Amino acid sequence: MxxxxxxxxxxxxxxxxxxxxxxxxxxxxxxxxxxxxxxxxxxxxxxxxxxxxxxxVNQIPELKIFTLDDDALYIGAANTLTFIANTDVFPLLSDSCPFVADHTSRNKITIGGNLCGKIPFKNAVIPFFISDTTVIIANQEGIRNEPFLEVYNNGLHLQPGDLIVQFIIPRRVLNLPYYTQKLRKIGEFGYPLIGLSLVKDQGKLKAAFSAVCKNAFRSRQVEDALNDDTLPLNKRVDRAIHNIPCSIVSNLQGSAPYKKFVLKQQLVEALTQLEGE
The missing domain is CATH 3.30.43 (Uridine Diphospho-n-acetylenolpyruvylglucosamine Reductase; domain 2)
Known part of the structure; x- marks a missing residue:
């Protein structure tokens, strides 16, 4: 109470x-x-x-929109994770939304809430890190558009009074080859041990991570290592993990060394899958 x-x-x-x-x-x-x-x-x-x-704000029409046109997908911030998970317009996002909480909670949790909440595991919005997403934001000064990575990357970057209205995802990225995974210490529910999503876009890998560090992030240095095809796969993955720009955290879900071990396994699996496309 x-x-x-x-x-x-x-x-x-x-x-x-x-x-x-x-x-x-x-x-x-x-x-x-x-x-x-x-x-x-x-x-x-x-x-x-x-x-x-x-x-x-969940009844404001602009926050409830879910529309696909010739250029982009528009997702209002008040759409629930259950609703998005049941669509097939953006498969990576639909597959990522069930990574959050349980089904009953996802009936209430919104995509904007997953971004702006204090819980650092941004598993539902991880696809936005790697999909050239634009965020529409409103405040008393008006409405502005910002790249997603300027709104959130290793922490939320909003001003007091900012209201997330919509996410705009270019149509060309909606069906890129992808790999996404959320691993828990045990069971089907609870906070993640690690979470990651990768896409292959115009021959290059893009990657975003959750629960590895304190906050979710995307790193160009990590991606440069993953895309260095002069190295064997395992060395690319080792270098990518070495280039993570923040400390890998130890918590109840797992120690930092264990997370690093699991992350390497998952990256090898992701690259094997995506480079076999």
């Missing part, structure tokens, strides 16, 4: 939501946008966060 009081607002437009966020913040309120709400409610119940107000 949440042990503090807060105000709950429902907004029907982007402008209404960002203006309300600005007004409440100006009055000294601690404000959160509320989409699926699973993480906010869980953390509040465990006294891990406190806030004075939440702004529900």
């Amino acid at each position: 949440i042990g503090f009081s807060f105000d709950y607002y429902v907004c029907d437009t982007i402008e209404e939501a960002v203006d309300l966020y600005g007004l409440l913040s100006l009055n000294g309120k601690r404000v959160l946008y509320f989409n699926g709400g699973t993480e906010i409610l869980t953390f509040a119940d465990k006294n891990r966060i406190e806030f004075d107000a939440v702004i529900a």
Whole structure:
């Protein structure tokens, strides 16, 4: 049970939501946008966060869009992971969404919430790291487009009051050859030991990782090593792991040496599969 009081607002437009966020913040309120709400409610119940107000944005039409045209796929931030997993428009993304939580939770968790939440395992949005995704963001100053890697790479880079509206994925990348995996220490649920996704785009490998370091990331240095075809496969993988730009973390899911061992196995398997395409 949440042990503090807060105000709950429902907004029907982007402008209404960002203006309300600005007004409440100006009055000294601690404000959160509320989409699926699973993480906010869980953390509040465990006294891990406190806030004075939440702004529900999950009924704003632009945040609910899921549209494919000749150029791109447009995914609103309020689409649930269950909904996306049941589509076949972007297979890598559909295969990645079930990596998060359990089915009941995925009925509430949204794609925007997986990106913006405090839980560092961004398994549902890992495909956006390697698919030239653009993010539409709104705040009181207006609406802007930013490359996904400027919004999130080894941490979230948003300003207070920023509202994630949509993700735009170029149509040409939707059916690239891919490899994706989330490994757990044991069982079918729980936090990941490691997560990774790779695609082969115009003959080059792109790779993104979750649960290896503190935050999810993509690294050009890692990709350069994976794409160095002057080296044998195992040496390419060893060099890629050596080039990881952050410390491999030890936690309850596994020690850093064990994660490195499993990661090498998975990268060898991924490269074997993708280079056999």
